Amino acid sequence: MTFSMKRALAIFQKDYKDLSRNLFVSSTLIMPLFFAVFYSRIGDGGVDITYFVINITFSLVAIFVQCALIAEEKEKNTLRGLMLSPASTLDILLGKSALTFVTTMILIVASSFLMDYAPQNLAVIALALIVSTFFYIGIGTMFGLMTKTVMEASLIVMLPFFFFSFSPMLLPLQDRFAIIGVLEYLPNVLLIDVAHQVDDGANFGAVGLELGLLTAWALAAFVGSVVMYNRKQTD
Amino acid sequence: MEPIIQVNGLKKLFGNEEALHDVTFTVGKGEVFGFLGPSGSGKTTTIKILTSQLAQTAGDATVFGVPVADLKQEQYRKRIGVLTDNSGLYTRLSIEENLSLYCDLYNEPKTRIDEVLNMVNLSGERKKRIDKLSRGMLQRVTLARSLLHEPELLFLDEPTSALDPVNSRHIYKGIERLKANGTTIFLTTHDMQEAEELCDRVAFLHQGSIQLLDAPNVLRRKYATGSMRVELNNGQTHEVTQTDEGADWLHKQMRAKNIASIHSNEPTLGDIFIEVTGRKLS
Numbered sequence: 001m002t003f004s005m006k007r008a009l010a011i012f013q014k015d016y017k018d019l020s021r022n023l024f025v026s027s028t029l030i031m032p033l034f035f036a037v038f039y040s041r042i043g044d045g046g047v048d049i050t051y052f053v054i055n056i057t058f059s060l061v062a063i064f065v066q067c068a069l070i071a072e073e074k075e076k077n078t079l080r081g082l083m084l085s086p087a088s089t090l091d092i093l094l095g096k097s098a099l100t101f102v103t104t105m106i107l108i109v110a111s112s113f114l115m116d117y118a119p120q121n122l123a124v125i126a127l128a129l130i131v132s133t134f135f136y137i138g139i140g141t142m143f144g145l146m147t148k149t150v151m152e153a154s155l156i157v158m159l160p161f162f163f164f165s166f167s168p169m170l171l172p173l174q175d176r177f178a179i180i181g182v183l184e185y186l187p188n189v190l191l192i193d194v195a196h197q198v199d200d201g202a203n204f205g206a207v208g209l210e211l212g213l214l215t216a217w218a219l220a221a222f223v224g225s226v227v228m229y230n231r232k233q234t235d
Numbered sequence: 236m237e238p239i240i241q242v243n244g245l246k247k248l249f250g251n252e253e254a255l256h257d258v259t260f261t262v263g264k265g266e267v268f269g270f271l272g273p274s275g276s277g278k279t280t281t282i283k284i285l286t287s288q289l290a291q292t293a294g295d296a297t298v299f300g301v302p303v304a305d306l307k308q309e310q311y312r313k314r315i316g317v318l319t320d321n322s323g324l325y326t327r328l329s330i331e332e333n334l335s336l337y338c339d340l341y342n343e344p345k346t347r348i349d350e351v352l353n354m355v356n357l358s359g360e361r362k363k364r365i366d367k368l369s370r371g372m373l374q375r376v377t378l379a380r381s382l383l384h385e386p387e388l389l390f391l392d393e394p395t396s397a398l399d400p401v402n403s404r405h406i407y408k409g410i411e412r413l414k415a416n417g418t419t420i421f422l423t424t425h426d427m428q429e430a431e432e433l434c435d436r437v438a439f440l441h442q443g444s445i446q447l448l449d450a451p452n453v454l455r456r457k458y459a460t461g462s463m464r465v466e467l468n469n470g471q472t473h474e475v476t477q478t479d480e481g482a483d484w485l486h487k488q489m490r491a492k493n494i495a496s497i498h499s500n501e502p503t504l505g506d507i508f509i510e511v512t513g514r515k516l517s
Contacts, residue, residue: 002309010339016333021327045365081323081380085340086309107510224310235289 011095032057036111062136070144071153138221236263245294269434278423316386326366341384352377371402427505
């Protein structure tokens with residue numbers, strides 16, 4: 001699989017211009033900041049509340065924006081134009097993910113700043129957040145490829161939004177329902193776990209397993225989106 | 236003539252419905268090949284198969300000697316241009332921004348934008364947003380985009396559908412220029428006039444099968460009745476056949492200077508299509 005930085009960058013620049021003129025999608029970007037301001041006013045909710053907002057940012061930006069960008073390309077038949085060009089699968093998928101990645105990172109940093117979140121070990125948290133972003137972008141890409149219109153994407157994206165934003169709230173029920181323990185291996189819960197451990201002074205070595213699992217989730221989402229994209233190349 | 240497209244026994248099923256049945260043809264280098272048929276006859280399905288957007292159920296299809304399934308590789312994408320009836324342009328971006336993206340994707344210099352916009356007579360409109368364009372302009376931008384990388388083979392799917400005659404004329408001129416430069420063109424249309432004007436050879440597609448395939452002038456000769464319509468100065472019209480009686484009558488009228496006009500009854504491609512398939516093209 002070949003990769004051309006020039007092509008990926010061209011797709012990124014196109015997406016940037018397009019998104020800046022797309023009120024429907026770009027207005028969504030304000031939501032995480034709204035949540036951050038709201039919860040920071042309530043008081044110090046600690047790591048759990050901070051990561052509730054961060055997980056919402058992943059759902060609203062990394063999943064929804066990515067899903068909407070891909071779905072619109074399908075709706076307007078522009079994805080077919082990209083597929084028929086010499087751009088490779090990697091050029092297109094990375095080019096289409098770049099804007100979502102940058103936007104998600106900016107909004108997470110801004111939300112953390114608004115919530116006065118200062119992790120003990122910035123490098124570990126930064127790595128965990130970057131790997132998580134790749135995972136959520138992969139999910140957004142797959143949902144975008146599954147749908148045919150932006151409207152359809154807006155509806156279907158509610159599923160991962162609620163799942164990844166609110167599933168950590170079920171963890172206290174783990175004592176009564178053992179099955180809920182499975183949630184501990186989900187990327188959103190793993191991220192919160194890493195944040196708690198870092199808060200208690202953990203370094204890279206201490207959270208190696210959690211970071212490894214997050215990376216595995218990100219790789220699985222990437223492979224899934226490549227497979228689904230390649231399938232969509234042929235009707 | 237070196238074959239660019241070779242199709243042999245192509246078949247496509249959608250469920251139980253047969254969209255293409257035993258389609259066989261060859262398109263030579265530099266040829267303008269018309270694929271004619273009414274809506275739903277299988278024209279777009281054929282283009283989708285030949286551009287690897289759709290897999291065939293049976294049969295062989297090669298482009299540049301390569302099976303169509305392998306055309307997804309970069310070196311072949313660069314040699315092919317596709318204009319579909321669905322524009323595929325970014326509506327919130329300008330003409331220039333759309334073409335600039337494709338310059339980068341095809342690794343072409345940005346100076347190509349001026350060249351292709353000149354070709355389709357849109358050089359003064361480059362800053363206009365796509366969602367502000369008329370249908371005719373949109374179609375011309377789509378053509379410009381498919382020409383950016385100077386493809387050796389160009390697929391044009393109904394390039395003038397729903398265009399007025401003036402805009403159609405712009406597209407025709409662009410196609411004639413490409414033909415003069417040696418571009419191989421695979422054109423689908425249900426406009427017989429367009430096919431007569433542009434194509435070196437045409438195939439009539441009906442219900443997924445090719446009914447006839449030849450050069451337009453050969454088909455017209457083959458289906459000509461040899462009769463002519465003569466209009467006299469007094470307003471009367473006469474059908475004259477190529478017989479001794481017909482020749483005598485025509486000679487007599489000419490000597491008497493009675494003839495206002497003579498029209499050959501050569502069939503159009505549309506007439507031939509109706510005769511062969513028993514239905515109109517629409």
